[in-house]
Amino acid sequence: MTRLLIVEDDPDLALALRVLLTRRGYEVSLAADGREGLRLLFAERPALMLLDLLLPALDGWEVLDRTRDMSDLPVLVLSGLGAVDDRVRALRSGADDFLVKPFAHPELLARIEALLRRAGPRQWAGEAVEEDLRLVPERRAALWQGGEIRLSDIEYRLLQLLVRNRGRVVTTEQLLDQVWDDTTAIGRDRVKFAVLRLRRKLRTAGGPSARDPLEAVRGLGYRYESADRPAARSPGAAAHGTGGG
Known part of the structure; x- marks a missing residue:
């Protein structure tokens, strides 16, 4: 079963995403801050990460930067920061896609499926x-x-x-x-x-x-x-x- 990692500090949104994705057949792990997200990323090695940018402990920009030090897995940024500069910065920093909150669930699912479909075998720098x-x-x-x-x-x-x-x-x-x-x-x-x-x-x-x-x-x-x-x-x-x- 394909495992996804959600790094999101809004508990209501995180729960809603887990329910949605679990019903679609994914295994889902949740992290409420950036440090926990990196820990789960390295421990569980998911197939894809959904990443908020405004996170406690360690913000999403730093998580994205460190993720790219460890792996080339797909990263879909979910953020309320919808300015063009934020989207461009995220994509140049290594994000594979960017979805502005609030978003429609069908669009989210379609983007996840597209990223997973295009992804090749993942490489991890710790190997x-x-x-x-x-x-x-x-x-x-x-x-x-x-x-x-x-x-x-x-x-x-x-x-x-x-x-x-x-x-x-x-x-x-x-x-x-x-x-x-x-x-x-x-x-x-x-x-x-x-x-x-x-x-x-x-x-x-x-x-x-x-x-x-x-x-x-x-x-x-x-x-x-x-x-x-x-x-x-x-x-x-x-x-x-x-x-x-």
Whole structure:
């Protein structure tokens, strides 16, 4: 049975949603605040989350941000914040859909069905990425070749984005946009130095003989290379360089 997680602090609405969705054959878990929502998200790993934005303890924006650190599961935002700026911000922050309160139940059900229909197999960052690497979102850490690395928020998001696109080049512009929320080219050096810090931590954790999975592709960006495939280096690639834009 498909499990849904509802993160909603209005008890009447939460109960009404649970009754509606249970009658449609879903299993439903409820969380009344953001912290409980994240706890249930990680413990139960639902197929989809319905998320309010104005939550106690931890607001929906932070829940959405941390959810995207852990998983690519569908997120449907249900909020009384109906301004265009709020909807755009939610979608750019990783929400898959946005429904303004109050809403009609048939529309809600249709949107849930559409999101579940389009969703592929979910990936969770807490699972092993490959034999050498495991991301640990609840501690903002990574296990690399047997050693644990404590990462800053930026370093964690940077590694996560590169890993999710492993084998493919992620451009400097994409990194600035998705890790730093900076769409300008002003911060290009910050990407280079963040990669250097991340590479240094991986080298410290893995030891001097450990491979370096971070490849700088000159003039383009960076790529994470898995151990099970050879690095597809282009003539302009510099595996240990500081380039990449």
